Amino acid sequence: MGRILEWASSYDQGGKGWSRVVTYIKGGSPAALAQLAAMKDPDTLAIDELAKVLEASGTLDEEHRRALHAMVAAKAFSSLASWLDRALAEEGPDEDRFGTAAAEVAGQGVAPRTLLHLLANVARDDRPTSAGRALLALSDEDLAWVLARDEYSNLKTWLEFLLDAAPDRMPPILDRALDPDNPWDWDVPMEKDPARYAEILAPKVGSIQSLRCRYYAARHLFRADPARFRAVALEAARAMIVDGLEWQSDADDAMGLFGVDVRDAVIAYMKTPTRVLSDRGLSFQHSSVLHSAVDRLGRDAIPVVLAYLDTMRPEPEESHAAEVGYLMDLDDGRVTERIRQELDLGLKAKLIDHRGRFDMLELAARWGPEKMADPLWALVRDPGKRARELAVPVVAKLGDAAVRPRAIEMLDGPKADLRETAVALLAALGTPEALDAVAARRDVEPDEGVRDAILLALEAAGRPAANPDIAANVARMSASLKKPVAPWADEAKLPPLHNRDGSPLGPEATRYLLVRQSRTGEIAPDIEARALYDRIDPATGADFAEALLDRFLDSGGEPSGRWALAVAGRLGDARVVPALVRSLDGWVKKNRLKMAEYAVQALALVRDEATLSALDDVSRRYRVKPKNVAQAAGEAIRGAAERLGITLDELGDRVVPALGFEPGRPRVVEAGGKRIEVAVGLDFKLHYRDLATGKPVKSLPASTPKEAKAELKDVAAGLRDAAKAQAARLEEQLVRQRRWPVARWRGLFLDHPVLFPFAVRLIWGHYDDSGTLGDTFRAMEDRTLTRPSDEGYELPDSGSVGLVHPLELDAPARDAWRTHLADHEITPPFPQLERPVIRVPESRRGARFLVDFRGKTVHALSFKGRAERLGWTRGPVLDNGSVHAYVRKSPAGVEAVLALEDMSVQPFEDQETTLKDAAFFRSGAWNGFDYNPLPEDESDPRLLPLGDVPPVVYSEVMGDLARIAGQAGTGEGEGEED
Secondary structure (H helix, E strand, C coil): HHHHHHHHHHHHCCCCHHHHHHHHHHHHHHHHHHHHHHCCCHHHHHHHHHHHHCCCCCCHHHHHHHHHHHHHHHHCCHHHHHHHHHHHHHHCCCCCHHHHHHCCCCCCCCCCHHHHHHCCEECCEECCCCCHHHHHHCCCCHHHHHHHCCCCCCHHHHHHHHHHHHHCCHHHHHHHCCCCCCCHHHHHHHHCCHHHHHHHHHHHHHHHCCCCHHHHHHHHHHHHHHHHHHHHHHHHHHHHHHHHHCHHHHHHHHHHHHHHHHHHHHHHCCCCCCCHHCCCCEEEEHHHHHHHHHHHHHHHHHHHHHHHHHHHHCCCCCCHHHHHHHHHHCCCCCCCCCCHHHHHHHHHCCCCCCCCCCCHHHHHHHCHHHHHHHHHHHCCCCCCCHHCCCCCCEEEEEEHHHHHHHHHHHCCCCCHHHHHHHHEEEEEEEEHHHHHHHHHHHHCCHHHHHHHHHHHHHCCCCCCCCCCCCHHHHHHHCCCCCCCCHHHHHHCCCCEECCCCCCCCHHHHHHHHHHHCCCCCCCCCCCCCHHHHHECHHHHHHHHHHHHHHHHHCCCCEEEEEEEEHHHHHHHHHHCHHHHHHHHHHHHHHHHHHHHHHHHHHHHHHHCHHHHHHHHHHHHHCCCCHHHHHHHHHHHHHHHHHHHCCHHHHHHHHCCCCCCCCCCCEEEEECCEEEEEEEEEECCCCCEEECCCCCCCCCCCCCEEEEEEHHHHHHHHHHHHHHHHHHHHHHHHHHHHHCCCHHHHHHHCCCCCCHHHHHHHEEEEEEECCCCCCEEEEEECCCEEECCCCECCCCCCCCEEEEEEEEHHHHHHHHHHHHHHHHCCCCCCCCCCCCCECCCCHHHHHCCHHHHHHHCCCEEHHHHHHHCEEEEECCCEECEECEEEEEECCCCCCCEEEEEEEEEEECCCCCCCEEEEEEECCCCCCCCCCCCCCCCCCCCCCCCHHHHCCHHHHHHHHHHHHHHHCCCCCCCCCCCCC
16 A cells, blocks of 8 residues: 555545545546546545645656546546646756646546646746646647636736747737736736737727726736827726726826826716715725825815815714815815814814724814814813813913913803813913912812812822811811711721821721722822821721721622722731732632722732732733733832832842741741751752651651641742742743842842752853853752852852853753753753754844744644743734734843734634744834734834844744744754754
8 A cells, every 4th residue: 555545545534525536546446436527526625635645746656646537537626736736846857747747637638738727837947847848839729728717826927937938929829818808917918018919909998898997908008108098098097987996096096197187087986976886886985095196196186185075074973084184284275264164063073983082173283273262162161071071182272371261260160070171271281370270279179079180180280289187178078978988898897097196097087088089990099088098007007908808808899899909908018918819810710800900909009028929929920911910910010119119120039938938048847846847849849857867757747736737838839839930930031131140149049948949950150241151050959059060160259140041052061961950850940951042044134024934824722822821912903803913022122023814813613823924123113013913124124133133032932933833842944953
């Protein structure tokens, strides 16, 4: 049994007719072949797979011959052509692979021309293939037959070949073969020999029925001889546009060629009602054509814009801001009044889109608010809050003299919503006089919502905001303090609060605090309550916060009570941290993602060292998704570092939990007269040793107090979590090539109980002050250092220490360390020496696209899982629900972007996605590029040349792409592997 038969016999997905194919390949049964030929709709998909298995060679064994016969019998000519094109692509100069295949199927009635009209590989390396030679050998009649039957879009390839190989023979053949109703078939002849083929095409143009096709045929003539054929092409362009456009690009093309000479036709098109076009099956192209007109004609497009506006009067739910914007850009003084009219209509319509943008208002601001003052003031007094909010900054541009008197008048008015708008107007002005007016209103404003706006405005302006007289504030709100803000927030059921001087805060002030905090939707101390928070004794505040948080969570933790999280964060201590973290995790699991975000923000308010560890843990566990939680965690951890005046890296070092161990020392537990030493092992587990005997013990004695057992159980769990988090952190810092000053590294890694195993199980390097790598080493269990040769190593006092990336070592050094680790039975906590080492080839250092994985297909669900596990995140979701890119942000300030095809935001079970090119951008330079994730031009300045990408980042990304593409463990691709 040959390879082809073995594969065909084992292929279990074949459908109708497949058994006949296998039977024929096995024994050459004429009956099986006849049955296959007589069958209606056999399974050609299975035969496509068979074609992929056939060897692309010039010799055919018996199984290959029979496979070709089966393809012809099943009428699977595309499968046959696919195999033959592969064979032609590898054909030698003197081979005749086409002749061999043609002879094999000739007995089944397949003429050479039938086979040739399916093939694309007619030339290779500037010489004909055997198929190209056969094509040239056809009679004129057969050659015309082939050209007229382009079923697989090979015509351009054939014509380029034939017109180069036999230019004088082709005119009469193309006259007969090419269809004038498809002018794109004439692209190659008109480019190769425009004068000759213009004479052939010109008599045919007038008889072309499709006005679009007539235009493009006439366009060919115009390009061949502008003076002779301009009138013909211009008339065809006008007729096409007036008749109605199938594609906006057609009008753009015509305006590009003829400019203002087709303007009247474009205006006529603009005046054609959409229902007329719809009745004829034509789509609405007016907006796109108008954009092209403005782009192509400049100020000469003003009549086109006016025609559009006159024809497309906006419905109540429509806005023509883009078109009014064109008029503003093009105005030479002739359409100023029309612009005013259109803006007035647009401002009265108050159309605010789904993004919250009021386009007509933005245009009014750009055109000049003073020109539209009356309708803008009308918006400021509009019943709709959003319209008022958007109008405020535009009206403020009218200036203090024009705005302040009217705003102060509004501030004294009877309507609270307009008073709040007046506060916003005065704050937007920002002049001392305007802010004085806001401040004067603070203590006389009866509405708490307006008063809140006043306080926030004053604070934003850097002025004193809240009234420091807390008693007066409490008295002012007495009417709102008659009952608890929520049943679970009854201060009578909560621990009492005290002032810092030890005096009771009192139930009324406590309720005032909770009522004020409940008024803000943000997880931040209320602006007026801040002074009261500062007066509260920390100890009683922590008790109160813990109890309030428990009662809120027990009540179900509804969003309306989220203000309790802010109270817990502001007054709480380490005791509220576990409850907040548990709630956060629970809310993520229940998809209550906004509540999870609030919990992160509450954690950020807690001023306790335990919070730093919790925030670090949360920021790592939710580094990518859910997106809002990840963003909140990132902001919280950055805020903590900024507050402490340290870097994020230094914060990460600081929050590694010691778990009750002292630096460099084990713990000792008393158990029934025995003293048991507890230490962190290199495997990140707790290890026990009887101090009396010096021998290890597997577990704590039964006589160990319950409290000690419970504590150590918690320590063991904390150790597992800490080890996992630190492994992820250090792997990231390996890629980023972080360095520690020598003294800091000694104190951190040789003494810290959780970090010491990393000093033992990873390879470190000493770098001099210039950043050059010197010696490499690791720690031994006795905290001495060793080289790969097992020689002791003394770390210099100067310089820095960092994790060594294998890219920094030559092959002998990597092999020496691998041998050393194996001899000492040391397993790194994450891949270090085994990471792919891939360098940019010298010939590609100036290139900007990675092309190695282009065209690679991957199961979409597998792609999503692999990419996201490796730290790649999904790019924007497009309108059709597809994802066109995945992005990996490097700690080194570089973003890698991988373009995709056929990827859904939620891939279905049997979906495949195709990898396209990848590229590197400086951090923040990539913005999605709409439907094209990568710029078309490789010289785009946003793209980094491959030679400028940090070597470690390049190597890591290439390793990722190999794993994503299912080529893990290889260094193949756009690079050279050591």
